[in-house]
Amino acid sequence: MTNPVNLTAEEFIYPGNRACSGCGLSTLYRIGLKALGRDSIFVVPPSCLTVMQGLYPIAATQIPSLNVTFASTAAAATGVRAALKARGKENIKVVAWAGDGGTSDIGIQSLSAAIERGEDFLYICYDNEAYMNTGVQRSGTTPKGAYTTNTPIKGKIQKNKDLPTIIAAHNPTYVATCSAAYPLDFHNKILKAISLKGMKYIHIHTPCPSGWGMEERLSITVGKMAVNAGLFDLYEVENGKKTLSGPSAKLLKRETLPRIDEYLKAQSRFRMLSEEQVAEIQAEIDAKWEKYRQEMA
Amino acid sequence: MKKIESGNVAAALGVKLSRVQVVAAYPITPQTPLTEKLSELIEGDELKAEYITVESEHSALAVCIGAASAGARAFTATSANGLLYMSEQVHWAAGARLPLVMCVVNRGVGAPWTVWNDHQDSISQRDAGWIQIYVNDHQEIIDTVIKAFRLAEAVSIPVMVCYDGYYLSHTYMPFDVPDEQIVDSFLPEYQYKHTLDPQNPENLNTVTMPFARPDRDGVTQPGYMDIRHNLHVELGTAIPVFEQIDAAYKEAFGRGGKPIMSDYRCEGAEYIVVAMGSLANRIKDAVDELNDEGVKVGVLSLHLYRPFPRVQIIAALENAKGVIVIEKALSYGNEGALFGDIKAALYPCEKKPFVHNYIIGLGGREIKQADLYDSIKASCTASENFEDVSRWIGLNR
Amino acid sequence: MDECKCEIKTSNSKSGPGDAGRTGSWRVERPVIDLSKCTPAKRQKDSCYLCWLYCPDGVISKELEPKIDLEYCKGCGICAQECPTGAITMVEETSLIEEEKKTNEKN
Numbered sequence: 001m002t003n004p005v006n007l008t009a010e011e012f013i014y015p016g017n018r019a020c021s022g023c024g025l026s027t028l029y030r031i032g033l034k035a036l037g038r039d040s041i042f043v044v045p046p047s048c049l050t051v052m053q054g055l056y057p058i059a060a061t062q063i064p065s066l067n068v069t070f071a072s073t074a075a076a077a078t079g080v081r082a083a084l085k086a087r088g089k090e091n092i093k094v095v096a097w098a099g100d101g102g103t104s105d106i107g108i109q110s111l112s113a114a115i116e117r118g119e120d121f122l123y124i125c126y127d128n129e130a131y132m133n134t135g136v137q138r139s140g141t142t143p144k145g146a147y148t149t150n151t152p153i154k155g156k157i158q159k160n161k162d163l164p165t166i167i168a169a170h171n172p173t174y175v176a177t178c179s180a181a182y183p184l185d186f187h188n189k190i191l192k193a194i195s196l197k198g199m200k201y202i203h204i205h206t207p208c209p210s211g212w213g214m215e216e217r218l219s220i221t222v223g224k225m226a227v228n229a230g231l232f233d234l235y236e237v238e239n240g241k242k243t244l245s246g247p248s249a250k251l252l253k254r255e256t257l258p259r260i261d262e263y264l265k266a267q268s269r270f271r272m273l274s275e276e277q278v279a280e281i282q283a284e285i286d287a288k289w290e291k292y293r294q295e296m297a
Numbered sequence: 298m299k300k301i302e303s304g305n306v307a308a309a310l311g312v313k314l315s316r317v318q319v320v321a322a323y324p325i326t327p328q329t330p331l332t333e334k335l336s337e338l339i340e341g342d343e344l345k346a347e348y349i350t351v352e353s354e355h356s357a358l359a360v361c362i363g364a365a366s367a368g369a370r371a372f373t374a375t376s377a378n379g380l381l382y383m384s385e386q387v388h389w390a391a392g393a394r395l396p397l398v399m400c401v402v403n404r405g406v407g408a409p410w411t412v413w414n415d416h417q418d419s420i421s422q423r424d425a426g427w428i429q430i431y432v433n434d435h436q437e438i439i440d441t442v443i444k445a446f447r448l449a450e451a452v453s454i455p456v457m458v459c460y461d462g463y464y465l466s467h468t469y470m471p472f473d474v475p476d477e478q479i480v481d482s483f484l485p486e487y488q489y490k491h492t493l494d495p496q497n498p499e500n501l502n503t504v505t506m507p508f509a510r511p512d513r514d515g516v517t518q519p520g521y522m523d524i525r526h527n528l529h530v531e532l533g534t535a536i537p538v539f540e541q542i543d544a545a546y547k548e549a550f551g552r553g554g555k556p557i558m559s560d561y562r563c564e565g566a567e568y569i570v571v572a573m574g575s576l577a578n579r580i581k582d583a584v585d586e587l588n589d590e591g592v593k594v595g596v597l598s599l600h601l602y603r604p605f606p607r608v609q610i611i612a613a614l615e616n617a618k619g620v621i622v623i624e625k626a627l628s629y630g631n632e633g634a635l636f637g638d639i640k641a642a643l644y645p646c647e648k649k650p651f652v653h654n655y656i657i658g659l660g661g662r663e664i665k666q667a668d669l670y671d672s673i674k675a676s677c678t679a680s681e682n683f684e685d686v687s688r689w690i691g692l693n694r
Numbered sequence: 695m696d697e698c699k700c701e702i703k704t705s706n707s708k709s710g711p712g713d714a715g716r717t718g719s720w721r722v723e724r725p726v727i728d729l730s731k732c733t734p735a736k737r738q739k740d741s742c743y744l745c746w747l748y749c750p751d752g753v754i755s756k757e758l759e760p761k762i763d764l765e766y767c768k769g770c771g772i773c774a775q776e777c778p779t780g781a782i783t784m785v786e787e788t789s790l791i792e793e794e795k796k797t798n799e800k801n
Contacts, residue, residue: 004743009756015766016712019750021720022770026750041367041493050504057510057518059500059707064493066366067502069385072359075351079319079363079371080493082347086318086369092495110359113352183747209770217771217784220748394704453702491706500707513710519703527703 002184008034017060019052022216024180024206024223025126026052029097031183032124035190038063040093041084043077045070045107047099048133049126071106073098074114077121093194094121101131104140104161115170115199122193122200125163128208136211136269145277147213147269155272164203168237173198175237176245179205181223185234185246192236205232213268225263230285244296251289252297260285298474304465307435307472308400308458309334311442312372313344314480315398318487319364319371321349321357325379326412327462328402332374354379358386358399365395366501368492370446372397376462377404377411377418384422391426391528393502396449396489397456398442403574403625404462405660413661414462416574420626420634426528428456428535429603431573433559435465436472437600440552443480447542450488452535454528463661464575475550483549532604539601557606558613562588563595567618568677569650570596571639576623576658583669592677599635607642614643617650621676623669625658632687653679654687662691711766717751721769723784725762731781735759745773745782 012033019026025048033040042065044050050067054060068076077096084092098107103125111123130148131137138148140161147155168175173196178186186204193200207223209216226232227247234245244252251257260282264270273281302310308331312320320339322332338344347364351357354375361371375383380401390397401419405411416431423429428448432441438460445456460466491501505521512518519527536557543556561581563569570580577598584596597613599606614620620643622636631637636654643649653676658664668690676683725745729735733742738758746756753763754773762773774782 004747004756005740007747009746011752013752014709014711014713015751015753015763016714016717017751018714021750021768022772023750027748027772030750030752031747038498039495041495043363054500054503054707054709054713055510056503056505056705057512057707058713059498059503059709060711060713061500062498062709064495064498065500065503066363066493067500067504068359068362069355069389071355072362072386075356075359076363078349078351078356079321079360079365080367081363082319082349082360083364083367083369083371086345086347086364087367109352110356113356116352117350215771217775219750219770220772220776394702490702491704498709500709502705503707505705513708521705524703524705527701531702 002188007184007187010034012038012062014060014062017052017054019048020208020210022209022219023048023052024208024219025049025128027220028126028178028180028183028186028204028206031187032190033063035187036093036095036194039091040095041066041080043068043073043080043094043096045073045098045102046133047102048128049097049099051133070102072110073102073107074110074123077123078114078117078119081119081121096121096123098123098125099131099133100125100127100129100141100163101139104163111167112170115167115172119199120197122190122202124202124204126204126206127163128206128211129160130211132208132211145270145273147272164201167201171240172201174200177203177205177232177234179223179227179232179234180207181220181227182234182247189236211269214266218266222263222266225266228258229260229263230257230289231260231263244292252293257285257289299471300474301469301471302435303330303467303469304435304438304460305331305402305467306334307438308374308442308460309338310474311439313338314475314477315443315446315484316370317344317346317372318369319347319349319360321351321360321371321373323351323354323357323375323379325354325376327404327466328374328376328379328400330466331400331402354383355386358383358390361397362386362390362393362395365397365489366393366491366493368487368489370487372399374400374402376402377406380418380422381406387422387427388425390455392525394453394528395455396453398445398449399455399457400442401457401459402462402466403459411660414464414625415659415661416459416624416626417659419457419459422457423603423634426454426532427603428454428532429459430456430600431459431602432600433575433578433598435470436552438465439472439474440546440550443475443484444542444546447484448535448539451538451542452531453490454532454535459574461575479549483546535604536601536606557601557609559598559600560613561596561598563597563613566593566595568592568594568621569614569617570594570621570623570673571599571635572596572623573599573602573635576625576664579664580623580669582666583673586670587674587677592674594673594677602635605638605642610639610642611646614639614650615646615648619676620650620652621655621673622652623655623657623672625656627656627687636687653683653685655690656687657690662694664691716765717768718765721767721787723769723771723786724764724767724790725769725771725773725782726785727760727762728781728783729759731779732760733779742778744776744778748772748776
């Protein structure tokens with residue numbers, strides 16, 4: 001059982017980097033690298049992580065990384081993997097890190113193809129629910145009603161894509177969801193993923209104080225609200241079977257979950273939601289958990 | 298060993314002999330048989346390589362970029378709209394200084410849709426910073442692919458080997474397939490300075506400031522413009538390096554000697570026609586006909602288009618009375634692409650030949666011998682008032 | 695077979711701290727740990743370490759008396775928010791600067 005005491009103190013990213021103060025990705029990246037170790041190669045498209053990993057000529061990350069064009073993350077990772085295979089260096093882990101925009105929108109084509117081809121690397125999508133690096137524009141995973149700079153008055157009209165489910169439908173080796181609020185869960189799921197062959201996909205919920213409109217200190221707390229209200233669920237999908245993890249699995253025992261209002265009120269990006277919209281969101285969560293209880297309990 | 302095969306197969310055999318380790322494949326006419334042949338060679342264990350059937354050309358070059366960065370020799374091929382789709386990656390590969398080789402099987406670009414040959418596709422990428430070589434027959438295809446890998450890896454700049462769709466890709470010609478062992482001694486194992494390596498971790502191609510900036514050790518490192526300037530300067534160094542490599546190839550295989558440009562009846566010629574690709578070969582017939590009539594004309598086939606061999610072009614052309622550029626691409630709204638480059642190169646010369654321009658064969662429009670003969674003759678016998686504009690041959694046919 | 699004396703320039707970076715400079719200057723508040731409430735400090739035993747775990751920048755040391763690297767601490771306050779015993783409070787930088795000034799003047 002991994003806990004903060006037995007988790008390695010070795011760091012793989014230097015401080016003084018350009019991540020925003022309180023960045024949810026920052027915490028998860030730091031902890032995630034403790035599971036991945038130095039025998040890794042990262043592939044990173046334009047995104048918050050590009051900036052966080054460092055601007056030339058200083059790299060904050062201590063892992064060899066390849067910056068690539070926006071749409072090509074999974075394809076470039078494929079190429080890296082192929083080269084390592086050709087050179088007999090398959091022990092080196094290949095990990096693609098892309099944002100929600102880079103995965104659900106511009107990068108979905110190359111990711112979908114990589115899974116279909118049965119490639120062998122880990123793809124981590126960090127979901128801060130908008131194009132944050134360019135200043136909070138809506139993406140495929142932006143929730144309905146959220147303020148973004150290009151949905152400034154009405155809020156996003158469309159519902160967000162359920163990316164993990166879309167990816168799971170491709171039947172990769174492993175699909176998992178994680179949250180910055182539960183970094184040890186992420187750590188352990190990475191360890192599991194890298195022990196498997198084939199395409200592995202981990203979708204991580206990374207609260208973004210800058211883009212969500214909340215105090216920096218609430219990054220983890222708000223992340224926990226999302227999980228505990230049953231909005232963002234931690235789970236794994238293997239062989240077509242979905243299993244809830246830890247904090248989300250516990251919720252199965254409860255008849256009613258904490259209301260989603262606290263989570264929404266904590267973020268100014270949801271300030272435009274009407275009461276009806278909030279009720280709609282709650283109803284969807286309730287329906288989803290009713291289904292879970294029937295299928296999983 | 299002599300074979301009679303298509304141009305696409307010639308290219309594929311060149312790739313095989315170069316011991317490419319990663320191949321990215323996406324179908325597009327008229328390149329498709331090239332990568333099909335490679336899948337045959339790889340599945341048949343004749344070439345030990347990873348064959349990745351990507352879902353788009355943009356991803357094809359992405360795979361190559363990833364593979365080359367991680368220490369493997371990589372290859373892909375495309376045409377027309379496929380090349381344009383991967384255009385972002387074309388610029389990327391040059392700026393990242395990756396030693397890739399890509400065959401562009403020349404085809405016109407949409408819209409309107411065309412599958413037939415012209416040079417607009419590769420010409421549209423001439424500013425990206427790749428080395429561009431245009432070849433004229435199947436022997437040159439296979440020889441140049443092999444040379445291209447050595448050149449790319451010597452200067453760390455990607456190389457585009459361009460050959461005409463259908464005219465070369467799909468026709469059959471006899472050519473000699475170089476001996477595998479000799480190629481092995483000619484072409485060393487893949488070398489790249491900045492391979493992704495956990496033993497020596499680097500963050501490749503990251504965001505670069507407009508200004509120079511100190512690194513972790515306090516040493517000032519260049520800004521964006523300096524890095525781009527370096528690419529431009531080192532593209533220039535590719536010219537003598539290519540000549541050296543071609544000389545080494547000639548020693549090993551007995552073929553070569555004119556890597557930058559090959560001339561036909563240019564010695565003592567008053568007029569020189571300049572063209573690229575298989576068109577240059579076709580012009581030889583018109584040149585012969587005209588010489589029989591007493592017109593002293595020759596044809597210069599330009600192979601190395603980028604970096605543009607200004608010094609060699611000036612040397613070849615400055616003493617002519619007239620230069621006639623016949624080409625299959627242009628800068629829309631201005632003039633022929635090669636025409637503009639040649640005119641600009643000759644501009645500082647004290648004594649300049651006239652330079653005329655003919656656009657021909659776009660979208661595979663048939664090129665008749667009479668077209669070539671008539672236009673060259675018209676230029677050779679032109680008066681001083683012959684307007685300096687691009688003339689289109691064979692319209693509305 | 696080295697025919698080219700190229701001095702390739704690429705934007706490849708080597709790793710080091712402070713890519714964004716002294717990010718400690720971003721702070722408006724700084725975390726202050728009350729060791730009398732801090733679990734590992736009190737028990738003199740490896741335990742808790744949640745502040746170290748959650749710190750986005752890894753500037754809290756994992757030791758019995760955790761220390762904060764003020765050179766790079768951005769002052770986000772997540773450590774204070776998540777500390778289960780309330781051992782960490784966020785104190786305004788301006789008040790501390792005044793205090794530090796006074797201390798320096800005394801010395």
